[in-house]
Amino acid sequence: MKTIGIIGGMSPESTVLYYQTINRELNRRLGGNRSAELVMHSVDFEQIAQMQRNGDWAAAGARLADSARKLQSIGADALILATNTMHKVADEIQAAVQIPLLHVVDATAEAVKAQGLDTVGLLGTRFTMSDGFYTRRMNRLGVHTLVPAETQQNEIHRIIFEELCLGKNTAAAKTYYQDTMETLQAQGAQGVILGCTEIGLLIQPQDSPLPLFDSAEIHAQAAVAFMLQC
Numbered sequence: 001m002k003t004i005g006i007i008g009g010m011s012p013e014s015t016v017l018y019y020q021t022i023n024r025e026l027n028r029r030l031g032g033n034r035s036a037e038l039v040m041h042s043v044d045f046e047q048i049a050q051m052q053r054n055g056d057w058a059a060a061g062a063r064l065a066d067s068a069r070k071l072q073s074i075g076a077d078a079l080i081l082a083t084n085t086m087h088k089v090a091d092e093i094q095a096a097v098q099i100p101l102l103h104v105v106d107a108t109a110e111a112v113k114a115q116g117l118d119t120v121g122l123l124g125t126r127f128t129m130s131d132g133f134y135t136r137r138m139n140r141l142g143v144h145t146l147v148p149a150e151t152q153q154n155e156i157h158r159i160i161f162e163e164l165c166l167g168k169n170t171a172a173a174k175t176y177y178q179d180t181m182e183t184l185q186a187q188g189a190q191g192v193i194l195g196c197t198e199i200g201l202l203i204q205p206q207d208s209p210l211p212l213f214d215s216a217e218i219h220a221q222a223a224v225a226f227m228l229q230c
Contacts, residue, residue, distance in 0.1 A: 001036075001037050001227050001228065002037070002077040002078065002226060002227045002228075002229065003037040003038065003039060003075050003076050003077050003227075004022065004036065004037070004038050004039075004076065004077070004078055004079070004080060004223045004226065004227055005038075005039045005040070005041070005068070005071030005072065005074075005076025005077075005078070005079045005080070005099075006018060006019070006038060006039070006040040006041075006071075006079075006080055006082055007040075007041060007043070007064055007067045007068060007071065007079060007080070007081045007082060007093075008040050008041070008042040008043070008082045009042035009043040009044065009045050009048075009082075010043065010045050010048055010082065010083040010085070010086055011045050011083075011164075011165035011166075011197075011198060012042070012045070013164065013165060013166075013167055013198055013201060014082055014083065014197030014198050014201075014216055015040075015042060015082045017197065017200070017201070017216055017220075018080070018082045018197070018216060018219070018220050018223075019038070019040070021216070021217060021220035021221070022036045022038065022220045022223055022224055022227075023035050023036050023038075025220065025221060025224045026224050026227065026228070029224070029228065030228075036224070036227060037227070039071055039074050039075060039076050040071075041067045041070050041071055043063065043064070043067060045165070047063070048060055048063065048064075048086065049161070051063070052085070052127065057088060057089055060086065060089055061089035061092030061093065062092070064081070064086060064089060064092070064093050065089075065092050065093050065095070065096035065097075066096075068093045068096050068097045068101070069096055069097060072097045072098065072099050076099060077099060077226075078099050078100045078101070078102055078223075078226050079093070079097065079099060079100070079101045079102065080101070080102050080104075080219060080220075080222075080223050081093065081101065081104070082197060082216075082219075083197055084104055084124050084125070084128050084134070084195050084196050084197055084215055085124065085125045085127050085128050085196070087103060087104055087105065087133065087134070088127060088128075088131060088133045088134075090103055102219070102222055102223060102226060103137075104215050104218075104219045105134060105137045105138055105141070106137075106141065106222075107215075107218050107219050107221070107222035108138075108193055108195075108213055108215045108218050108219070109137075109138055109141035109142070109143045110141075111213055111218045112143050112191065112193070112213055113141075113142060113143065115191070115211060117143075117190040117191050117211070118142065118143060118144060118190070119143075119144045119145075119146065119188055119189060119190050120143060120144075120145055120146070120189055120190060120191040120192060120193050120213065121145070121146045121147070121148075121181060121184030121185070121187075121189035121191070121192040121193065121210070122134065122135065122138075122145040122146065122147050122192075122193045122195050123148070123156055123177065123180065123181075123192060123193065123194055123195055123196065123199055124156075124160075124193075124194075124195030124196040124199070125156075125157050125160055125161075125196055126153050126154065126156075126157040128195050128196060129147040129148065129153050129156075129195070130147065130150075130153060134195060135147070145193070146184050146187050146188065146189050148180050148183065148184065149183075152180050152183070155176060156176075156177070156180065159173045159176065159177075160196050160198055160199070164196075164198035164199065164201060164202055165198055169201060169202050173202060174202055174203065174207060177199070177202065177203055177207075178203075178207055178208070178209075181208055181209060181210060182209055184210075185209055185210050189210060190210065190211070191210050191211040191212065191213055192208060192210050192211070192212055192213065193213045193215060194212060194213065194214045194215055194216075195215050196215075197215065197216040197219075199214075200214040200215075200216055200217060
């Protein structure tokens with residue numbers, strides 16, 4: 001079995017989800033008491049969030065590149081970054097190590113296309129929805145993404161940082177996300193990417209009028225597939 005290194009902490013809520021999903025899926029495939037060989041480095045999310053707010057992506061990239069080097073040094077065969085937003089600095093992380101970084105967009109695009117879809121809505125932090133790093137990569141992989149209007153993006157972003165990252169799930173937040181998904185459906189979305197690793201803690205398949213693509217779940221599944229490669 002290969003060893004996965006998890007760069008976590010952004011937020012702790014979603015990092016726990018990655019750890020559980022990887023171990024449960026690997027056990028489902030192998031049975032018995034099998035569990036995953038993982039190493040993890042968890043950063044202080046407040047430091048990263050402050051860099052995001054200040055637009056200091058260079059500092060954030062350097063911080064996470066350092067995390068990647070630590071994980072490589074203790075035996076990781078590949079890395080996953082347990083957050084969507086910080087894939088904005090994925091190139092900087094990859095350049096710092098000699099092992100592969102399994103990219104969340106690549107795994108998610110593959111899942112979308114496997115269902116025969118080519119146009120999907122994207123929910124995530126404001127950075128993920130509007131900065132282009134996510135949508136451009138999706139487009140190169142053959143998936144067109146629709147994003148909410150700016151006012152909706154701002155409220156989705158607020159809910160993520162002020163509620164979901166702190167383990168708070170409210171009925172009002174769920175309703176807001178559902179209304180947004182209905183708007184995206186009216187604009188032509190065939191499905192919706194939950195492009196923030198915390199959103200899946202709030203929105204379940206039965207809450208959506210469209211097929212959901214939970215990026216955290218999909219990304220974790222891709223990590224298991226890598227671990228079990230011969």
